[in-house]
Amino acid sequence: MGRETLLTILVILLGGLAAQPLALWPRHPLPDEAPRIAERRAWLRLWLPVVPALLVAAWLFGWALREPDPVHDRFDHGMLVMACLPFAVIVLRAVLRATWVLLSEPADLPICTAGLLQPRIVFSPFLARALDEGQIRAAWEHEQAHVRHRDPLRIWLAQIATDLQWPWPWARDRFIAWLEILECARDDEARSRGASGVDLAAAILATVRRSAEARRPHEALWPTTADAALIGDVQLLQSRIVRLLSPMPEIAGTQVHGARQDLMAAAGLAALLAIACILGAVYGERILHPLLLWTWTV
Numbered sequence: 001m002g003r004e005t006l007l008t009i010l011v012i013l014l015g016g017l018a019a020q021p022l023a024l025w026p027r028h029p030l031p032d033e034a035p036r037i038a039e040r041r042a043w044l045r046l047w048l049p050v051v052p053a054l055l056v057a058a059w060l061f062g063w064a065l066r067e068p069d070p071v072h073d074r075f076d077h078g079m080l081v082m083a084c085l086p087f088a089v090i091v092l093r094a095v096l097r098a099t100w101v102l103l104s105e106p107a108d109l110p111i112c113t114a115g116l117l118q119p120r121i122v123f124s125p126f127l128a129r130a131l132d133e134g135q136i137r138a139a140w141e142h143e144q145a146h147v148r149h150r151d152p153l154r155i156w157l158a159q160i161a162t163d164l165q166w167p168w169p170w171a172r173d174r175f176i177a178w179l180e181i182l183e184c185a186r187d188d189e190a191r192s193r194g195a196s197g198v199d200l201a202a203a204i205l206a207t208v209r210r211s212a213e214a215r216r217p218h219e220a221l222w223p224t225t226a227d228a229a230l231i232g233d234v235q236l237l238q239s240r241i242v243r244l245l246s247p248m249p250e251i252a253g254t255q256v257h258g259a260r261q262d263l264m265a266a267a268g269l270a271a272l273l274a275i276a277c278i279l280g281a282v283y284g285e286r287i288l289h290p291l292l293l294w295t296w297t298v
Contacts, residue, residue, distance in 0.1 A: 007064045009084050010288075014060065015053035016087025022049035023165035026173075035184035040261060042178040043158075049171070050161050051269070058273040062280025063288060094163035101156055101226050110210045111139055112229040113146035116153040122227075130206050138200035139207070139230055141190035146228040151182065156226035180236055182228075187244060197244040204241070207231050 025048075102116075110127035113119050121143045128136055146152070158175055165171035191197055207230050231237075 003064055003067050006080075007060055009080050010060050011057045012087045012091055013080065013084035014056045016084070016090065018052035018056045019049055019164060020087075020168075022052060023168045023171050025049060026170045035181055035188050039178070039181045039185040042174070042181050043154075044265065046158055046171075046174045046178050047161055049165055051272075053164070054269075055272060055276045058276040059280035059284065062277035062282075063284025065277075065281050067285070090164060090166055093166060094160055097163055098156065098160050101159065109227070109229050109231070110207050111143060112227040113143045113152055114227045116150075116156055116226065119147045119150055119152050119228075121147065124210070127207060127210055130210065131203055132199075134196055134199040135203040135206070138190060138195035139203040141193050141195040142186050142200060142203075142230055143228070145186040145189040145193075149186075151186070151228040152226045155179070155228060159226065183236075184240065184243060186228075187240070188248060191244075191248050197246075197248065201241045201244040204231055204237070204244075208237065 109122070110124040112122050114122050121140070123140070123143075131139070158178060162171045162175040187197075187200060190200060211231060
């Protein structure tokens with residue numbers, strides 16, 4: 001079998017076996033923290049079940065770097081293909097859903113942030129005429145926060161991570177929880193930049209009134225967009241408005257501390273992937289050869 005073909009089969013099979021047990025991890029309530037801190041925790045919880053699959057893939061890539069092409073080990077091709085089929089269905093479903101979002105038009109919403117690589121704010125002039133200057137500024141600051149954090153891209157990636165943990169409902173619960181906290185975090189960021197909570201609450205209510213149906217991406221069987229909308233989930237509207245009308249708690253250094261944590265997490269993951277790749281290059285054949293031989297003797 002060709003090296004690349006075998007590598008793909010093994011990544012799907014072993015990566016799926018590594019990810020699926022952690023996908024069963026139920027969602028636990030997050031500590032009562034500031035939304036900008038809780039959003040990062042929810043983001044990490046969303047991705048943690050996928051990390052073992054990424055490490056397995058890096059380990060297999062390291063093994064493939066030293067493996068001749070084609071692979072000469074004796075193994076049962078059919079058994080490997082049959083074993084990876086359930087996980088291949090999950091991967092194919094995730095790819096199709098992600099592609100559908102890429103090919104879809106931006107959501108038909110009065111205001112949202114669209115675009116994965118170059119996010120832009122879509123602001124309906126009809127909504128703008130219904131708001132006063134302070135409300136327009138508050139809504140704009142909220143969407144600017146989405147732009148700064150590239151939230152459409154993050155929502156798209158989060159949907160892929162969630163789909164790779166299908167069919168377990170706890171993965172979808174973690175995705176919903178992150179989306180809920182994300183909007184509150186962007187509300188707080190807009191307020192920290194001078195937007196009035198009262199004006200932002202009024203802008204949200206005006207947007208809901210102008211929307212024929214509030215966007216609920218986590219309830220859709222097939223995702224249609226990765227856009228970051230001002231209104232978020234209408235079911236949480238009451239609690240969100242109450243937060244906006246309450247004084248905003250002061251948390252010194254939250255943004256700087258959060259950026260430092262993001263860099264540390266990214267550096268740690270990159271180091272783990274590099275180590276896994278090196279270990280795969282050094283020890284991959286010693287482990288995979290008995291596994292492939294076992295499929296031949298079973």
